[in-house]
């Protein structure tokens with residue numbers, strides 16, 4: 001019962017992987033705080049867990065002041081923080097040539113700066129508790145994916161930022177790790193920004209054939225408990241990282257083949 005009475009903060013816990021993490025943490029006896037931009041979605045989550053073990057807070061992680069207020073409120077509510085999971089994230093789908101720069105900036109602000117803000121503000125608590133900071137990154141952080149320039153760059157930046165923080169904290173007793181899910185069933189592709197920085201409102205992929213958010217959450221909690229350095233999920237995800245490391249030119253061709261048909265980006 002590693003998580004019993006631990007205080008865990010999960011950003012973006014109202015959907016997908018974050019929601020599965022919140023539910024699994026609660027069922028493991030943790031006290032959980034989560035945030036999201038849409039209060040109604042948070043409120044629906046709270047309706048399923050009306051007791052004091054779940055604290056919900058409307059915050060946009062791309063806003064520094066929101067992140068500060070959120071972390072301060074969690075400490076007021078629960079008195080300490082043992083685990084921060086930087087999960088809130090957004091994707092995009094448009095080739096660089098067509099993309100409004102606003103799309104790339106929005107993705108970077110949420111995925112990269114959201115992780116930086118929350119990690120920075122939580123640091124004194126994590127040092128005190130000798131706890132764990134996690135980044136929910138992506139295979140795209142190891143191997144850039146077409147149509148996802150801002151997303152891939154944001155996740156590579158998250159990996160790098162957390163690698164530095166991990167090294168700085170190596171003798172502190174705290175752990176820093178980044179996990180890289182492969183394709184996982186969630187709302188991320190519906191919410192992904194199009195070339196005009198608007199949600200694309202559909203998924204171009206077969207969501208049913210992916211890892212479930214619940215299974216992904218189980219792997220993440222197991223890795224936190226084992227105080228791992230990093231975790232890459234799914235066979236396809238591991239293969240992409242391996243191929244890109246040892247056969248990068250071939251990986252370019254294979255990735256291109258996966259995402260394009262007749263010269264058009266189809267995924």
Ligand SMILES: NC(=O)c1ccc[n+]([C@@H]2O[C@H](COP(=O)([O-])OP(=O)(O)OC[C@H]3O[C@@H](n4cnc5c(N)ncnc54)[C@H](OP(=O)(O)O)[C@@H]3O)[C@@H](O)[C@H]2O)c1
Nearest residue numbers: 012014015016017036037038060061088089184186187188
């Ligand atoms: N699903 C995949 O295939 C996959 C693969 C690799 C990595 N990941 C990563 O896993 C993480 C979770 O993604 P998911 O697939 O579970 O996506 P999702 O189903 O779209 O859920 C995203 C969650 O983040 C919240 N969120 C988005 N922008 C936010 C912001 N600015 N401030 C606060 N909360 C925000 C959303 O709530 P609101 O919209 O209400 O803010 C929602 O609760 C992301 O970091 C993603 O990059 C996912």
